Structure formats: C-alpha cells, structure tokens
Amino acid sequence: MADLVTFFIFFVVIIFSALLFGGWVIVSLFKGVGKVAGLILGPVNWRIPGPTGCTECGKMNPPWAKFCRRCGRPQPDPLSAR
Numbered sequence: 770m771a772d773l774v775t776f777f778i779f780f781v782v783i784i785f786s787a788l789l790f791g792g793w794v795i796v797s798l799f800k801g802v803g804k805v806a807g808l809i810l811g812p813v814n815w816r817i818p819g820p821t822g823c824t825e826c827g828k829m830n831p832p833w834a835k836f837c838r839r840c841g842r843p844q845p846d847p848l849s850a851r
C-alpha cells in the first residue's frame with residue numbers, strides 16, 4: 770500500500786514536471802517563431818522599394834524611376850538588384 774502511494778506521488782510529480790516543461794517548451798517555441806518571423810520579415814520589409822537616393826547626386830527618386838530626376842543618371846532597379 771505504501772509502495773502504491775509512493776508510486777502515485779512519484780507519478781504526480783512526473784506529470785506535473787512534464788506539464789511545466791511542456792508549457793515552457795511551447796512558450797519558447799512561440800518566442801522562437803516570433804524571433805524567426807522577425808528575422809525573416811525584418812529584412813523583407815526593409816527591402817520593399819521606397820524612395821531611393823541617387824547614387825550620384827543623392828536626389829531622392831521614386832522607386833520606379835529608371836533615371837535620376839536631377840542628374841539623369843541611370844538608377845539601379847531595386848526589384849532586380851537583389
């Protein structure tokens with residue numbers, strides 16, 4: 770009988786630890802997913818073409834501009850220059 774109680778307590782402790790560990794793993798997993806998503810989405814968001822400065826004179830041109838609006842210098846295509 771005493772053995773059964775000991776086994777039961779041991780079992781409860783194991784289950785409790787497993788639940789705690791499982792919760793911790795799930796929380797860590799979600800944190801990791803968030804971190805990975807930030808790593809992936811961060812550079813992607815940064816790469817979305819916005820107004821780009823001219824490589825020659827620094828004039829801000831729209832991303833679709835093929836040539837600088839001030840000096841007429843050909844601008845690198847932000848979509849193809851990855």
Ligand SMILES: [Zn+2]
Pocket residue numbers: 823824825826827828837838839840841842
């Ligand atoms: Zn320019």
